[in-house]
Amino acid sequence: MDIFYASPWVPVEWIKAHGFEPRGVWFADGFAFDPVPLSAGICAFAQAVERFAERHSEGAVIFTTHCDQLRRGFDAVARSVRARVFLFNLPATWQTRAAQQLYAAEIDRLGTFLAGLGGHAPTEAELQQVVASYGDARRRLLEAASTCPARAYAEAIARFHWDGSVCFPAQTAVCPTPAVPLALVGGPLPRSQWGLLDLIEDAGGRVALNATEAGERSLGAGVPAPSGVWSLEGFGSGERPLSEPLSEPLSQPLSQALLQALSVVSVSHVRDKGCDKDEAPAGCARAATESLARTYLENCVDVFQRPNTRLYAWLKERLGSRQVRGIVLWHYVGCDLWRAEAQPLREAFGLPLLLLEAGETAGGSLRQTGRVEAFLESFQ
């Protein structure tokens, strides 16, 4: 059975290890933007997820709580298709034990939901195998991030979010053109909107950093695996400002961190509790979900997080190393979370920024074309 997820921060390894196929909803057949009354402030993406959940009776859909409209979209569909939809509570904060526990509890609950759909609780060995496979795929994708052409990279990440595999098109080298390197930052860029990548290239630019929701950003921040001890020393005691990040982004991809964390869990549980790695006793499962939660929480890079400092740190490193000259901020109608970042992004990085509103039409509108062309013209 296919389990569609609406945010990259839903642990796909957990879904896969339960015997299902995790599928990024952005790339599903039939995931399309219906005409919506945009003047009413309705987000076309949230509406599309809602419609997809209603129509797609052979799979299940995981909504997330990270935005108003997805939360309420879930409310709307839960009445009619309750058994096939799940609302995953993504904590907005990330520096506290409470956030980690909330994440872990949600992973547990997701496991119960998956079991209700006929899935099986994975053994640690199964989970580690899945984590290793996804980790390898993420690593390969991240290695190609700075060299792969935008469209090919979007396709490769889409493939990863579809079946966990990595498959680069034959031609993956960046053309030595004088194209202006841009960062595409913002909300989801589903397959139907990939025309934007071509549009940017046709106008003389190239997307050197795809930081949309299912782009490179979805592969994780690359923070180190927790060492097994969740240190909160100093929190709330005045010794350390609460807004200070717990850890600085490093270069280790999410799944490597996850694998490392799970290894720690596995070894300690087998040793301390006498668990068999091929069984799924409750204590081991809890430790595994806690590790998943901790690692996902530490690797999440998104606009809804509070504070959102990790998003800026992640961007800063990549904008610099890829010599990005401008930012295209891709947002949906009604998406205050991204729209509000336009000015801070300008101020933080000192780069020209183009606000581009996602339309319901595939391939972009005349207005969109005109804006992109004018933006790139300004670099000449």
Added chain:
Amino acid sequence: MTSRKLTLSEWDGHYAQLVRGGLREPAYGGPLRRHVVLEGDLRLRQLRFDESPAALRLWNFLLTENQRLRLARAQGAKLVGAMKDLGTVPVMAYALPGLRAFYPDGAWWTPCLMECSDGLLQQAEALGLDASFCPVRAMLAAFVSGEHFPLPDLLLCSAGAVCDDFSAIAQRLEPMGFPVVWWEMPRRRPPEAGEPEAELPGNLRAPQVQVACVREELERIGHLLGQLAGQPLDDETLARGIRQANQVRRLLAALRRAVYASPSAPLPALEMLVAEMLAIHFCSDREETVAVLTDLLAEAEGRLREGRCAIPADAVRVFWVNPVADLRAMNLLEDWGGRICGSDYMFTHALDLIPEHLPPLEALARTALADPMVGSTLERAARIVADCRAGGAEAVVVSRIPGASHCAREGALIREVVRRELGLPSVELEIPPVCDALLPTLSSRLQALIETARAKRTA
């Protein structure tokens, strides 16, 4: 017999008469006119007010909040800016001596009160927050200008299942030099089968794991408040604070019962809206809130005894959902033949009693989780339906807040449930901070609703 509603000009003469008659007022008292002259609260010229001294006290209390906060600071109090949770953090802060909590969010009414002469919305736009955001964007400009509320010593904000626009605006504060302490508010969900659960105020339930999450977060916030106050927020102190908050909530409950349940409303909708707002942070003075509400309740009960009303008995009973960005809208409803018989101004959890039989932090966590905005819209709609039944509602108004991210979807969901469960007519109205330009539209939509409800009486 109907009690009069007075214009600002009529209040000038009425005030002089009351003073001649020996009116006794608190330190913040005085004629309403001075808020226009001294503070630029121009909107008062368009409002109509209840004629009672109790209402005068209520308005003066509301409109002097910033001055009272500045005075409190000058006298050594520490100020806590609580953002978004609407009713939780202030209970903790007021439990401690020397702390005053207020909601910078309240700046969303400043453009209305000052008829946009404050320039806050324009300043917000210059900061990158245009009209596609909720009017609460005025808060960001107010922080930057520092001319409205005093800058708090500690700034707290709930995050998670909260309005996106508010969260996005609050996030803008940090790089501007206003550090924010964020605390997690999970999206409330029904407990799964067999999952340990807890009862919440408002006849709600939540899994114990969510209550524990909020409790832990509030404990962290409590430590910070204790540090600021120089005294720990222990269980005994918090329990006392909860009892005092419940005193306010009991008074409000009695007032709401007296006004909303009566055949003819003894107090107008506008004053009731302001009175309800006192619940969330006591308008920066808990003891005075008790006094203001006590006066209002006495006025309402006195009028009921004497058969005097503010709104005639044949007015259509309307349940109102969401607060209005322009206070004038509450006058307009009554002008066109409606009256309020119940409300959900987005903080029903601040009206419900905080359980006193539980450990205090647990009780507060459960109350915070009962926030109508953090749970399912369908649960919110269910409470609206129950309250409509209790208040004998004949129609429902869902007022949209311009640019508010939650409004895009919730209105339709709520109205659908109301229609299915009660068969009541309903309308969704978008009310901007100054609604004068939309009066013809608002008028025709509200009149149509009232007429439809009246027609149902005779059908």
